[in-house]
Amino acid sequence: MALLPLAGARRAVPFAGLAAGAAVLGPLSTVPLGLLASGGGLAALAGLLGLLLAQELCAALREPAAAAVARRVDGVLRARVRAATAALPLERLESPQVQADVRLALHGHRGRTAGAAAVAAAGELCRLASAALGAVVLSVHVWWLGAAALMLAVAQNRRIEAMLVGPGGVEALADSPDQARRRRRADYLAGVAGGPGGAAKEIRVFGLESFFVGRYVAAMRAYLAPQARGRRAVVRGYGWVLGVQAVAACGTFAVPAWQAGAGRLEAGALAQCVVAALLVFAYGAGGHHMFDLAHGAEPFRAVTRLLEPVPAPRPSGTGGIELTGVTFAYPHAAAPVLDGLDLRVRQGERLAIVGRNGAGKTTLVKLLTGLYTPQRGTAATCPAAVVFQDFVRHPLPLRDNVRLGDPAFEGTDADVLAALEAVGALDLLDVLPQGLGTPLSRAFTGGHDLSGGQWQKVALARAVYALNAGRHRALIVDEPTAHLDARAEREVFERLLDGTRGRTLVLISHRFATVRRADRIVVLEGGAITEQGSHAELMGAGGHYARWYRLQADLITRDDR
Numbered sequence: 001m002a003l004l005p006l007a008g009a010r011r012a013v014p015f016a017g018l019a020a021g022a023a024v025l026g027p028l029s030t031v032p033l034g035l036l037a038s039g040g041g042l043a044a045l046a047g048l049l050g051l052l053l054a055q056e057l058c059a060a061l062r063e064p065a066a067a068a069v070a071r072r073v074d075g076v077l078r079a080r081v082r083a084a085t086a087a088l089p090l091e092r093l094e095s096p097q098v099q100a101d102v103r104l105a106l107h108g109h110r111g112r113t114a115g116a117a118a119v120a121a122a123g124e125l126c127r128l129a130s131a132a133l134g135a136v137v138l139s140v141h142v143w144w145l146g147a148a149a150l151m152l153a154v155a156q157n158r159r160i161e162a163m164l165v166g167p168g169g170v171e172a173l174a175d176s177p178d179q180a181r182r183r184r185r186a187d188y189l190a191g192v193a194g195g196p197g198g199a200a201k202e203i204r205v206f207g208l209e210s211f212f213v214g215r216y217v218a219a220m221r222a223y224l225a226p227q228a229r230g231r232r233a234v235v236r237g238y239g240w241v242l243g244v245q246a247v248a249a250c251g252t253f254a255v256p257a258w259q260a261g262a263g264r265l266e267a268g269a270l271a272q273c274v275v276a277a278l279l280v281f282a283y284g285a286g287g288h289h290m291f292d293l294a295h296g297a298e299p300f301r302a303v304t305r306l307l308e309p310v311p312a313p314r315p316s317g318t319g320g321i322e323l324t325g326v327t328f329a330y331p332h333a334a335a336p337v338l339d340g341l342d343l344r345v346r347q348g349e350r351l352a353i354v355g356r357n358g359a360g361k362t363t364l365v366k367l368l369t370g371l372y373t374p375q376r377g378t379a380a381t382c383p384a385a386v387v388f389q390d391f392v393r394h395p396l397p398l399r400d401n402v403r404l405g406d407p408a409f410e411g412t413d414a415d416v417l418a419a420l421e422a423v424g425a426l427d428l429l430d431v432l433p434q435g436l437g438t439p440l441s442r443a444f445t446g447g448h449d450l451s452g453g454q455w456q457k458v459a460l461a462r463a464v465y466a467l468n469a470g471r472h473r474a475l476i477v478d479e480p481t482a483h484l485d486a487r488a489e490r491e492v493f494e495r496l497l498d499g500t501r502g503r504t505l506v507l508i509s510h511r512f513a514t515v516r517r518a519d520r521i522v523v524l525e526g527g528a529i530t531e532q533g534s535h536a537e538l539m540g541a542g543g544h545y546a547r548w549y550r551l552q553a554d555l556i557t558r559d560d561r
Contacts, residue, residue: 003118003300007072015065016122018058023126025055026279027133030272038268066123070115077114077303081105084306090371095331104302109295114303117296120289127283128154134279141269142255149252149277153284156245160286161294163241179223186219245284252277320504321345321368321384321474325377328363337363338527340377345474350497350505352515354545355524361508362389364524365478368506382504384474385466391459393450395441398432401458405466419465422499423492425457453488460492467503474504490514512549521545 004012032040032047085093085102092098108116131153139146192199192212203209256273259265265273323343329336337360345351345368355361365388366372370381385405394401402416403409413436420426432438432448439447440458450458460477467475477496493507493514507515515521516535523531523538523545531543538545 003073003077003114004069004122006076007069007115011065011069011072015062015069015119018062018065019122019126020129021058022055022062023130024133025051025058026130027137027276029055030137030275033275034268034272036268037271038266040268066119070113070119073115073118074108074113077299078106081303081306088306089373090366091330091373098306101302101306104299105306109298110291112292112295112299114296114300116292117300120292120296123289124293127289131280131283134276137272137276138252138256138280141265141273142259145252145255145273146276146280149248149280152245152248153280156241156248156281156284157286159241160284161290179226182219182223186216186223189216189219242285245281249277249281252281320347320349321382321506322380323367323374323377324379326367326374326379327376328367328372328374336375336527338367338374341528343522343529345504345506347473347504348502350500350507350517350519352507352509352518352521353524354509354512354515354521354548356548357510359524360527361510361524362478365476365506365508368476382474383472384476384504384506385463385472386476387459387463387478389479391456393440393455395439395443395447397434397437397439398428398458399436401440402461402465405462405464406469406471409465409469409471411465411469415465415468416461419461419468420457422464422495423457423460424495425454425461428454428457457492460496464496464499467500474506475500476506476508478508479510493517512545512552516549 004016007015029048029051032044032051035044036048081102085098088098093102105114108114131150135146135150137146138149189212192203203212253274256265256270260267260270321343322345323341326338326341326343327336328338341364343364353361353364363372365386367374367379368381369384369386370379373379394404396404399413399416402419403411405419409415416436417426420428428450429435434446440450440455441447442449463475463477466472475496477493489509489511490513493509494517496505496507497517507518509515519534520532521535521538522529523543525544531538531541531545533541539549540546
């Protein structure tokens with residue numbers, strides 16, 4: 001109910017009026033019905049027909065009004081969730097619980113959304129109000145009958161709700177961890193067997209079609225069998241509940257009928273009691289709104305969790321970056337990736353961070369950019385353009401791929417070309433039939449696929465474009481040249497060093513020979529900085545850096561031979 005105002009007065013007020021009208025008009029129609037049954041004339045008939053017509057009109061208009069309210073509420077909540085997730089620290093966004101909440105908030109649970117739950121809650125309140133008014137009509141004629149019938153109807157309603165959507169109900173069985181695991185397995189097998197991904201090639205080469213289809217059928221049977229058993233049990237239980245309700249309804253009808261036969265009730269009062277009893281027991285029969293309420297409540301709770309405020313990373317106020325006593329550990333990890341790390345990147349400095357695989361370099365990048373929040377210590381960051389190892393390959397024209405570095409900057413093609421030139425990617429225009437307007441995917445007419453190395457240059461150009469736009473004050477490059485050989489990588493880094501003079505630049509690499517021109521080189525090992533200085537200083541110190549540098553240089557020399 002609290003979500004209805006999100007739909008706006010233009011949608012919420014008509015829906016509320018229609019729902020309330022449908023709830024009140026039924027009990028109200030018993031008044032002219034009683035008069036008509038007691039010998040009332042055309043006025044009573046006209047009043048009854050008018051109320052029934054108004055009730056049907058409200059019911060007919062309520063459904064589209066409810067759909068409009070639900071869509072609007074869901075749209076507002078989705079917009080808020082997207083804005084909230086965009087501001088979440090990356091380590092929180094990567095957690096399985098938050099990812100599950102995002103899926104629930106954006107796509108609903110079992111086809112039901114928070115907007116559907118809000119509408120269902122309003123409908124449930126109106127149905128209860130209609131039953132309560134019917135009980136009042138019964139009590140006017142038989143003082144105890146209305147309260148007894150209403151309590152029985154409410155109890156029946158709760159019993160049906162428990163069987164269908166309660167903790168032990170059939171819907172809860174469908175959402176159990178075991179069932180979720182079975183469903184994930186079936187979905188995986190369906191995706192592998194019928195999807196267009198990379199698995200399709202091996203499936204055809206090795207003749208695995210029947211294997212995966214058979215596994216999928218078995219997985220779906222394992223998933224559906226417990227639900228089928230649960231639904232059969234619910235049908236049996238539902239039959240008993242409806243049987244009890246039928247007996248209770250017959251008893252409720254019998255009391256005023258007996259009193260009418262004894263001359264204690266007039267025909268009009270008897271007619272009113274029959275209609276009122278039908279209104280009361282209609283509430284006890286339950287309805288589809290139970291599913292909307294139960295399943296729609298899950299997305300609402302997910303939205304509530306996602307909208308909880310989180311602290312923003314502390315900006316440095318300059319083009320520099322500073323980490324002080326930073327410790328960071330991933331959930332359930334035996335040891336922290338970084339422990340008590342201190343690192344200051346001065347404005348305009350060209351810093352290289354080197355280390356072996358698994359030393360924590362990528363984690364450090366996410367801390368430097370404010371994507372991760374340290375568990376201990378402080379991180380003062382500045383707006384930075386970043387090229388990650390797993391950069392995004394947008395199936396868009398080359399021009400848009402580069403301009404996505406800063407969409408708010410109204411750059412020209414000259415700015416795009418300058419970014420491409422800065423990373424040595426102008427030669428891409430020689431192979432793209434439409435130049436900057438060529439879609440970088442064969443899925444589009446006139447599109448063209450790029451090699452891994454070419455895509456990496458596009459990602460670098462995107463970051464340089466962002467830096468040139470002026471909103472970002474630093475450039476961080478996290479080993480984006482995995483598809484390039486050592487010489488090509490060194491050439492790219494040389495271009496970056498030359499093209500970003502006076503800007504803060506952080507280069508991360510496991511290839512030591514490519515970063516020797518950096519102002520300062522930091523060696524990361526075991527979650528801590530073990531060495532730092534210029535290339536000459538580190539070579540003179542004869543530590544890990546010097547040994548690794550010579551080893552990699554020897555390997556490159558052998559490859560050249």
